Amino acid sequence: MTTKRFEGRVAAVTGGARGIGLAVAERLTAEGARVALWDMDEGEGKVVAARLGGAAMRVDVADDASVAAAVAATEATLGPVDILVNNAGITGPNGPVETYPVDAWRRVVDVDLTGVFLCCRAVVPGMRARNRGRIVNVASIAGKEGNPNAAAYSAAKAGVIGLTKALAKELAATEVRVNCITPAAVKTDIFAQMTEQHIGWMLSKIPLGRFGLVDEVAAMICWLASDEASFSTGAVFDVSGGRATY
Numbered sequence: 532m533t534t535k536r537f538e539g540r541v542a543a544v545t546g547g548a549r550g551i552g553l554a555v556a557e558r559l560t561a562e563g564a565r566v567a568l569w570d571m572d573e574g575e576g577k578v579v580a581a582r583l584g585g586a587a588m589r590v591d592v593a594d595d596a597s598v599a600a601a602v603a604a605t606e607a608t609l610g611p612v613d614i615l616v617n618n619a620g621i622t623g624p625n626g627p628v629e630t631y632p633v634d635a636w637r638r639v640v641d642v643d644l645t646g647v648f649l650c651c652r653a654v655v656p657g658m659r660a661r662n663r664g665r666i667v668n669v670a671s672i673a674g675k676e677g678n679p680n681a682a683a684y685s686a687a688k689a690g691v692i693g694l695t696k697a698l699a700k701e702l703a704a705t706e707v708r709v710n711c712i713t714p715a716a717v718k719t720d721i722f723a724q725m726t727e728q729h730i731g732w733m734l735s736k737i738p739l740g741r742f743g744l745v746d747e748v749a750a751m752i753c754w755l756a757s758d759e760a761s762f763s764t765g766a767v768f769d770v771s772g773g774r775a776t777y
Contacts, residue, residue, distance in 0.1 A: 536757045538563035541610045545592050545650060546619030548575040550719035551669065554745035555616050556583060558753050564614065567605040585609070592619050592646030602653045611661065612654045614756045617647040617668045622724040625680045636683045643687035651698055658707045665756045668695050668711040672771050675713055680729060692767055699765030708764045710755045715771035717743040738773030
């Protein structure tokens with residue numbers, strides 16, 4: 532990368548130690564940002580942070596105290612958070628609603644939806660006070676279409692879309708922009724949580740005939756995190772290989 536769109540900016544990326552989050556962290560760093568990796572895997576996060584010259588914190592996004600501590604540590608180490616990328620997520624088990632484990636449902640919603648809410652809630656006061664900021668939430672095409680045998684994940688990601696739109700309107704009078712993306716399946720470590728049958732079903736729905744690449748998703752996220760996305764807020768951007776129908 533030769534451009535420096537994020538020079539002087541501090542970014543926090545949840546789930547930043549691997550997969551899409553790692554690709555985002557690498558690109559933000561290459562374009563001048565100082566990046567904090569918020570991840571449950573603190574060991575891997577520190578390895579990545581050392582390579583990128585950023586910071587790493589062990590964060591459970593579903594726990595408000597953990598998120599608040601991460602914000603404080605990031606501010607102390609790198610500075611106030613200018614960019615938040617809510618990427619951390621789990622799929623939960625695959626199965627029909629009538630037999631879906633209640634504890635699994637709650638955990639998926641806690642991580643994939645409540646976690647986004649808690650991270651937004653923690654950084655918005657500072658962004659509002661500075662009248663500057665970008666929030667990019669990683670939802671999913673499942674949140675728009677509803678994937679069978681993945682009701683918890685689909686419902687949580689639909690909630691992320693609604694949360695994004697609501698928060699964007701709350702902040703519309705400021706220079707803080709809030710958007711989300713709805714990727715189709717991207718082959719990362721999260722596939723280990725799914726059945727082969729479900730993975731095959733997802734692939735069959737993508738007209739391009741392949742899964743997305745983490746760098747393709749990172750490119751969209753980083754545009755939304757940049758000053759170039761000044762007139763987009765409360766929007767849903769597809770990275771779906773043609774699967775999205777609206």
